Amino acid sequence: MNLTSRLSESAQKYPAKPAYIFQDKASTYAELDSAVNAFASGLDKLGIGKGDHIALLLGNSPYFVISLYGALKVGATIIPINPIYTADEISYIVNNGDVKAIITFDVLLPQVEPMLPIMKGVEHIIYCETPQGKDAGIDSSAIVTLEKMKSFSKIISLGSFNYEGPTLAEDDVAVILYTSGTTGKPKGAMLTHKNLYSNAIDVAQYLKLSDTDRVITTLPMFHVFCLTVALNAPLMNGGTLIILPKFSPEEVFRVAKTYEATVFAGVPTMYNFLLQHPDGNKEDLASLRLCISGGASMPVALLKGFEQKFNVIVSEGYGLSEASPVTAFNPLDRPRKPGSIGTSIFNIENKVVDEMGEEVPPGQVGELIVRGPNVMKGYYKMPEETAHTIMDGWLYTGDLARMDEEGYFYIVDRKKDMVLVGGYNVYPREVEEVLYNHPDIIEAAVIGVPDPNFGEAVKSFVVTTNNQLTEKEVLDYCIEHLAKYKTPTSIEFIEELPKNTTGKILRRALKQQATTSL
CATH class of the missing domain: 3.30.300.30 (ANL, C-terminal domain)
Incomplete structure (x- = not known):
């Protein structure tokens, strides 16, 4: 089982149920699955197949979801890239990641086109038509007169809705996530089909995500937090994504009330903006059963202030790109501890060790290390970095932490900070x-x-x-x-x-x- 086969199962089980809502328009699971199959088939006919690398230079949109699942179905490896990166940052990742095709918005073509001469391996540019591109008068054929240019809609029109795709091994690399890094160039964390699928299923089970959940998906889809928690995990069990192109407190409040959202996932700064917004009140988020925080430690004062104002529990968790990403969450069936990242989720082990790799007693600070089916295959083309990060099957996170007597973990800080x-x-x-x-x-x-x-x-x-x-x-x-x-x-x-x-x-x-x- 993998992400795409599980999506097909969800489509068979909930064909008429909304898979996502975007700009107040709903698309069903049957429609999403058909679009994924057609796009995968179109990529196949384009000569893109198993083992090829595709960069997604996209923001939050149905295009991202269809591109992600379609590329995975054809056996390609996805490399998500932040669309606001500079030309140098984008070209480095594209070249280092051996990218064969780029999928991007038409409005970004004027920025992408000048980079083509230095992105030697790119054979195809697939552009997604947007209202913004049309309003800006973007003419793709005038920007690039090469055969590299293909429209997203054209790729889908060439494909088959019944495309099955190649056999995928669980150890095949599904996604390469380039971590920002603190020094030097970004490193590409290779996540396999098993890594991503297991983490999505374990997160969905731990957070009790079901077909009745409607998840506000406003975190950036190119980031692993959103990718697993607010995109893959809900789709595994028939949930509905409420996709926002970007974070806006006003839009979060609006869609939460309009569509009776049940889950919100965000980083601490988002919660701070929601808390500080002068027009926010308890009724705006009354339908939420759960708020999820990750990406950085949430100050306890912020957590308590948000919960008091909106009367909803915030479950803080922990993850990192190299672990697909989630390793811990505050449990829903036991007391939540403010300031804690919670306990290990299903099938994953966390422990705190000293500089010799020996586990330290509860309450003592050490480095947090992780083991489980979610741990990356390694860094792309960086065997030495991989060997320094994964030792004896354990992923060394670089985060300082402590564990209490009840198995709750607390992030103290980054070692380097x-x-x-x-x-x-x-x-x-x-x-x-x-x-x-x-x-x-x-x-x-x-x-x-x-x-x-x-x-x-x-x-x-x-x-x-x-x-x-x-x-x-x-x-x-x-x-x-x-x-x-x-x-x-x-x-x-x-x-x-x-x-x-x-x-x-x-x-x-x-x-x-x-x-x-x-």
Whole structure:
């Protein structure tokens, strides 16, 4: 069994049920499955088959869902790429990933076309027609006069609705996800059909996703959090995706009420925007049975504030690209613990180890490692990096964590983000939790900066609602709640914290800003 065969099963079981709703138009499981088969067949006729690599340069849309499942059905390997990446970033991934075809929106063709001379292996550009492209007067034939250009609708029209595709082995690579990385070039995590299918099924079972669920899919589909939790997992059990092209608090509130959404998945910054929105109220999200948070640690103050305002439980979980991605979630049948990423989900083991790889006692901090059918095959064309990351079947996450006596895990911080002040370990999240509890602070991030006396010092960036708030007031507040060595030595007020497209705070950008200002 794999994602595409399971989708076909869902289509047979729920043919007339909406598989997704996009821009207030519903498409059924039967329609989605037929489109997937036709697209896969069209790719086959184009000469794209098993083992070929296809890049998806797409945002949230039915095009992404059909392209993903259609390419997987023909046996190709998908490489999702953030559409707002620069030309250098896109061309690196395309070349490093040995991409044969790119699927993109017509409105992005003016950006893609100049890159073609340096993307030597690309044989086909498949463009998806959009209202935005039409409004902008995009003429694909005028942009590229090569035979490389094919329209998405043309590919589907050439295909067969009854296409069955080649036999897929569970160890075949289904998706290569390029991780952003902290240094050097991105690494391509190879996820197999077994990795993705097992994680989607285990997540669906753990979160009790069923055919009655309607999931707001606003996280970026090219990101693994959305890919598994808000796209694949609901489709495995006949759920309905409510697809939003981008995150907007107003649209989340609107579609939640209009379609009686039952599940929302987001990153902490999304929850912060929803909480801070002046027009948001409890009735807007009254139909939700569950909110899911991941991608970054959620400050406890934010979690409690959101739950109190909207009267809905937020289940925080944990994952990483190399694990397809989910390894832990707060359970639905036991107490949820604020600040915890929960317990290991079905079929997956998490444990905390010291630098020698030995498991540490409950309560002690160490590195979180993971084992299960979800763990990647390795990094594409990087055997040494793979060997350093997967040892004895365990994936070393690089995250510092602790486990309590009941098996609940807590992410302390990234190993690389820990600040060493005069020999003492300072975990940025601990300081950030204190800052988030300040009534006038809505966002905070902590980094380490060079210090001539202690090696490193703690610096904090904060976003506030009070223009009169001073650095001294914030520092005094920290002194009251933190040990001296954990207290920031400086506070910098900024209008907005830098974030990537998934809403994760970019500490690297803050470190660069701090370095520049020294």
